[in-house]
Amino acid sequence: MSTDPNVIVGIDLGTTNSLVAICDSRGPRILGDVQGNSMVPSVVRYPQAPNQPEVVGTQAKLEATLFPRHTVSSVKRLMGRSRADAGPDVGYLGYEVVAGDRGAARVRIPAGLGVPERVLSPEEVSASILKALKAQAQTALGHEVHKAVITVPAYFDDAQRQATRVAGRLAGLEVVRLVPEPTAAALAYGIGLPRVGAKPTNVIVYDLGGGTFDISVLRLSPGEGDEPYFFQALSVGGDTHLGGDDFDHALVEAMWREVAPLLGVPAATTPSPGVAKLLSQEAERVKILLSSAEAALVRLDIESIAYSRTFSRSELEALIGDLVERTIVSATRVLEQARQALAGEPIDSLVLVGGSTRVPLVRRRVRETFGLEPYTALNPDEVVALGASVQGALLSGARSGALLLDVLPLSLGVETVGGAVAKLIVRNSTVPARAKEFFSTSVDGQTGIRLSVYQGEREMAADCRKLGEFSVSGIPPMPAGVPQLEVTFAVDANGVLNVSAVERRSGRQASLQVVPTHGLTQAEVERIEQESFRHAREDMTRHRVVDLIVNGKLDLKWIGERLAKHRTELAPEYAAELDAGVATLAALISRAEQDWQSVDANQMHRAKETLDRASMKLQELAIATSLRERPRQV
Ligand code: AMP
Numbered sequence: 001m002s003t004d005p006n007v008i009v010g011i012d013l014g015t016t017n018s019l020v021a022i023c024d025s026r027g028p029r030i031l032g033d034v035q036g037n038s039m040v041p042s043v044v045r046y047p048q049a050p051n052q053p054e055v056v057g058t059q060a061k062l063e064a065t066l067f068p069r070h071t072v073s074s075v076k077r078l079m080g081r082s083r084a085d086a087g088p089d090v091g092y093l094g095y096e097v098v099a100g101d102r103g104a105a106r107v108r109i110p111a112g113l114g115v116p117e118r119v120l121s122p123e124e125v126s127a128s129i130l131k132a133l134k135a136q137a138q139t140a141l142g143h144e145v146h147k148a149v150i151t152v153p154a155y156f157d158d159a160q161r162q163a164t165r166v167a168g169r170l171a172g173l174e175v176v177r178l179v180p181e182p183t184a185a186a187l188a189y190g191i192g193l194p195r196v197g198a199k200p201t202n203v204i205v206y207d208l209g210g211g212t213f214d215i216s217v218l219r220l221s222p223g224e225g226d227e228p229y230f231f232q233a234l235s236v237g238g239d240t241h242l243g244g245d246d247f248d249h250a251l252v253e254a255m256w257r258e259v260a261p262l263l264g265v266p267a268a269t270t271p272s273p274g275v276a277k278l279l280s281q282e283a284e285r286v287k288i289l290l291s292s293a294e295a296a297l298v299r300l301d302i303e304s305i306a307y308s309r310t311f312s313r314s315e316l317e318a319l320i321g322d323l324v325e326r327t328i329v330s331a332t333r334v335l336e337q338a339r340q341a342l343a344g345e346p347i348d349s350l351v352l353v354g355g356s357t358r359v360p361l362v363r364r365r366v367r368e369t370f371g372l373e374p375y376t377a378l379n380p381d382e383v384v385a386l387g388a389s390v391q392g393a394l395l396s397g398a399r400s401g402a403l404l405l406d407v408l409p410l411s412l413g414v415e416t417v418g419g420a421v422a423k424l425i426v427r428n429s430t431v432p433a434r435a436k437e438f439f440s441t442s443v444d445g446q447t448g449i450r451l452s453v454y455q456g457e458r459e460m461a462a463d464c465r466k467l468g469e470f471s472v473s474g475i476p477p478m479p480a481g482v483p484q485l486e487v488t489f490a491v492d493a494n495g496v497l498n499v500s501a502v503e504r505r506s507g508r509q510a511s512l513q514v515v516p517t518h519g520l521t522q523a524e525v526e527r528i529e530q531e532s533f534r535h536a537r538e539d540m541t542r543h544r545v546v547d548l549i550v551n552g553k554l555d556l557k558w559i560g561e562r563l564a565k566h567r568t569e570l571a572p573e574y575a576a577e578l579d580a581g582v583a584t585l586a587a588l589i590s591r592a593e594q595d596w597q598s599v600d601a602n603q604m605h606r607a608k609e610t611l612d613r614a615s616m617k618l619q620e621l622a623i624a625t626s627l628r629e630r631p632r633q634v
Contacts, residue, residue, distance in 0.1 A: 008147040008176055008396045010184070010388025013126060013164065015076040016210050019382060020043050020133040020148075021389035022141065025521045028188060028386040028393075031140035040136065043073040044128045046120075048112030056132040065277075068094045069110050073599065075129075077240075078105040078122040079167075080160035092241070118594050123163050127170035134171055148173045151384050154180040154216045154236040176395055181207065182216035183231045184387030185353045189375045190494035192220025192229045195392070195406060202234070202345055204335065205368050206374070207353035208327060210245050214238040215331045217338035217347070228394040234338040237330055242323065244287070244356035249266035250319040252276070255298065255307070262305045275302055291358045317361045328365050333371075338496060349372040349494075355381050360530050377496055377513040406430060409525045412489055412516060415452040415461040417442040418546035424489040427457065431491050439485045441527070442550065445477035449485055455503050455516050457532030459539035460546075465520075465528075467497070470512040475503050480619070481554070490518075513609040545596045548604045552589050554580060555608065559615050562622045569621065578618065581611035 009031070010021045017039040021030045032038040034300070041061035046054060048070055055063075077089045083099035090097045100106035100119065107125060111117040130148075134562035137145045152164050152345040161178050168175035175271060178185075182205030186192055191203055200221040207214040255634040260267040271279060282300055288606040300307045336346070350372040356362060357380045364373060378386060407430050412551045413423035416439070424435040441449060450471045456464030475483055484504040491497050497516050502509040532539070559582060567575055585607045 004141075004143050005143070006147055006396045007143070007145055008389075009134075009145050010385055010390070010392045011133055011148050011150045012154075012181070012382075012385035012388060013076065013129065013133075013150055013167075013182070014042055014209070014384075015212060016042055017381070018129055018133055019385035020137045021382070021385040022137070023386075023389040023393035025523075027515075027518045027520070028389045029139045029519070030382050030385060033136050034139065034411060039131065040132055041073075042076065043071060044075075044125050045071045046109045046118065047115055047258065050114045051124065052115075058126050064094070066502075069096065070112070071095065072107055072109075072120075072125050074556050075122045075125040078107070079126065080157070080163035081105050081124075089240070096389075097146045098539060123166040123170060123242050125328050126164070126167035130167055130171035130173060134173060145386065146172070146174055147176050147179050147392070147396075149179055149388045149395065150175055150387045151184045152178050152220075153179045153214060154182050154233050155238075156180075163515050165437050167594070171468050177391060178389050179388055180216070180218075180231070180233065181205075181214070181384045182218055182233075182236075182351070183220070183351070184385075184391065185351045185383045186220060186349070186387065187390045188383045188387035189349070189351060189496060190350055191351070191375075193394075194222060194228045195495075196277065197406075198222040201340060201348045203332070203349045204347050204370060204372075205351045205353060206327075206331060206357065207238075207360060208356040209243050209354035210356070211243045212238065212240050213242045213327050213330070214353075215327070215334045217335060217342075217604070218236055219341075232341075234341040237334040237337070239330060242326060243354070244284075244359075246323050247287055247316075247320045247356065247359070248280050248283040250323065251287060251311075251316065252279045254315075254319055255279055255283065255300075258309070259300070259302060259305075259307050262307060263303060278302060286311055287359070289314060291360060300398070311504065313360065313430050320359070320361065324359075324361055324365055327362075328369050331366075332369060338408065351383070352376050372551060373497060375499060375513070377515050394581030408491060408495075409517065410434060410455045410465075410528060411457055411519070412453070412455055412467075412491070413464075414439070414487060414499075415454060416550070418550045419461050420543045420546045421454050421456070421464055421507045422460055424487070425491065429491075431495060432493050433491045434489065436486060436488045439487055440481045441475075441478070441483050441485075442480055442554075444480050446480070446483070447477055448473040448476050449501070449503070450485070451476065451487065451499070451501055451510075451512075453512060453514065456528055458528075458535060459543035463539075467516055468512050470499075470501075470510050472501050472503055472508050474508045475506050478505070480557075541601055542596055544601045545592050545599060545604065548608060549589050549592050552585050552604070552608050555611060555615075556586055556589070559611065566618065566621055566625070572620070574617065577614055578611075581607070581614050585611050 012019045021028055030038040040057045043060040044056050045060040045067055060071055072095050078086050081468045082103040084103060086105045096108040098106050098108045107120045109118040132147055150164055150168055152161055161518055185204045185205050191201060200219055204217045205216045215375055216236045217240050219232045219234055221230045223229045256271055257267045282298055286296045286298055295310050295312045297310050313340060350370050352374045399462045407428050408604055411427045412425045415423045416422050424437055425433050448471050452466045452469040454461050454464040455467050458464050485501055486504055487501045489499055495517055498513050500511040588599055588604045
């Protein structure tokens, strides 16, 4: 195994899940295990018999109910705390928490067959999780890892931070820095990173996970000397027992109110542990489905009954509305507390962290409350670990920001019918950059428009890098070309791209957010540039042929429809001239569709022009008729 002494990984040591990431020339990325799982549940199971291994992660979590007293989860709640201080939390934990030296919280694992009782510090338990993450990183990278940046909640006090450092050391890691979780989340989006002309920026980080809610207002300022940036928490708050698990619970209660009568028990009775588990698993599944679908089916076989019903998103929203409002009240209060420190400055950015920020109601309320479009491009479960790795790269000198430039390295655009790319923002534009363009449909009665966003210099989408796609749906049926889709591309100062699309007639809209430079190296940008030079002439011709195909087809459709309607009114020679023009263009289009290189673009252009000119008379006739046929307005 080779050793790269400079590598500093980023670790999100979470209450329920932990992750490890690296930031290299490709930008930050999560290091997963061989099966591609990235999250390591923060759960450790201790042996009950000699020769049994310590088990960390998914397996320990899945088998937790089988070994409740030997399985330790949520140990982060005990880090650096006394047994007395941790008191209110202990009730939630399935294992035994005792007071150790000077009252410090300790975990007691009962004796097993031939295994003595053990009393462990929370640091030791956390170290087991960190060791598992370290091993996962080493396997993914193929070399040893000795250094890490570890994230901690913004509210962690000295004792809790010190405990985290000790855990790192016990895991054989040099903890080069502890970074507050909200700061890491901002760094993952490039907020606060050193760049030319950087100014202090104020950020709200709204973090709603499974069991905890944290809200922080931060100021990130450009650094000096070795310090890439300075960070200041203006105010923090939250609720250590509020999160997605409570959403699940609200849904469980709603289901139980309907299931209990079917089982012949009053709804006030508590479901058995087995039934409770089934209900809560189903509740989480349905909740997650409702983040992307409008309705989801619940289906449960409990004892002798089969329970099935559909939950709509609005039903879920009614059940969790109060819980979401609690986070909003708390967030507003924290923002109020920051007002003085902000001294009239605005909040520049809003970052969402935690799996529960995928809930549409949460996003909507947060957006409404702060009047800002939140950063959501990165996976909200991964953003803290990614940011920790960015800090690691800054500290090790492996400049993360190789591509965090003040200009866009590659052009950005959308795919149009026929597979060409319409570039909205061209390469080398300075950021922030903004562009707007109108598009329409190519098929009559089209009620949805899918937009694919690309990055690159080539003319065809197939030769560019796809950044993502989204759809505007629910457009009322209209003839092709009538809907007006206004597409806006906005790249902010941090290089994050927001694409929004609104159909002007119906008001239907949708949007997408991506970080275009993620996963892209300087070398790749150069290769893409070279390729575009090499293919420039061929690409231009191809783009022209594709446009001729699309526009020619629209002509053929339009002329064909009117010819059918008005043929009897036309002079036979004129009808024959049009028929011939249509046949010539149709043949060229069909050949071009088989192989674009088999046609001469100029010849195709001439055929289209000839037909367009010839069809003028037909056009006049059609307009005159449509005016005659138009109903009188009342
Ligand atoms: P975290 O602690 O950040 O890993 O967040 C975990 C919480 O996010 C759990 O309550 C999950 O049920 C919830 N979660 C994950 N994905 C989704 C989703 N797509 N929609 C709603 N909640 C989700």
